Amino acid sequence: MNWTTLNDFNQLQQLVEASHQKPQVIFKHSTRCSISVMAKSRLERSGLPEQIQFHYLDLLQYRDISNKIAEQFGVYHQSPQVLLIKNGECIYEETHSAISMEEIVEQAM
Numbered sequence: 001m002n003w004t005t006l007n008d009f010n011q012l013q014q015l016v017e018a019s020h021q022k023p024q025v026i027f028k029h030s031t032r033c034s035i036s037v038m039a040k041s042r043l044e045r046s047g048l049p050e051q052i053q054f055h056y057l058d059l060l061q062y063r064d065i066s067n068k069i070a071e072q073f074g075v076y077h078q079s080p081q082v083l084l085i086k087n088g089e090c091i092y093e094e095t096h097s098a099i100s101m102e103e104i105v106e107q108a109m
Contacts, residue, residue, distance in 0.1 A: 002048065003027070003056035012065060012072075015055060019085040023052045023108040028066055028081040030059045036080035039099040043082075046101030052108050084108055 006012065006026065015024045027043065030036045048054065059066050059079050070077040073090035082099050084092040084107050092107040094100075 003054055006055045006057040006065060007062055009065065009068060011055075012068060015053075016072075016085060016088050018053065019089075020087055024085040025052055025054045025104060025108075026057055026069060026083045026085065027054065028057045028059055028069070028077075028079055028083075030079040032060065033079055035096050039080040039082075039096065043099065043101055049101070049105050049108075052104065 004011075006015070015026070018024055027040065029040055043054075057066060057069070066077055069075070069083065073083060073085070073093075075081075075083060075090060075093050078095040080099060081093060081095045082104060083090050084104060086108065092104070094103065
């Protein structure tokens with residue numbers, strides 16, 4: 001799976017703009033959390049749907065970006081967490097063991 005690493009605020013704005021053309025997923029990941037590692041592994045084993053762009057945010061390095069995401073989309077910060085951005089808005093978010101590629105794809109369409 002090819003993740004686009006999210007590591008600055010400009011990328012976040014570009015992601016929002018791109019969501020008007022193609023659904024964007026943000027995966028907020030903590031490298032110290034076993035549940036987060038498990039959720040990331042499940043997503044990667046599922047394969048990458050071409051109709052969705054996936055972004056990876058390392059929470060330990062970029063907590064300020066995670067805080068901005070929570071503020072901008074009106075979601076409570078959790079880890080691991082998946083947000084689906086479409087037409088500039090978060091239309092779906094899920095956390096922990098409930099994260100699944102099938103649900104992301106279903107919500108994106």
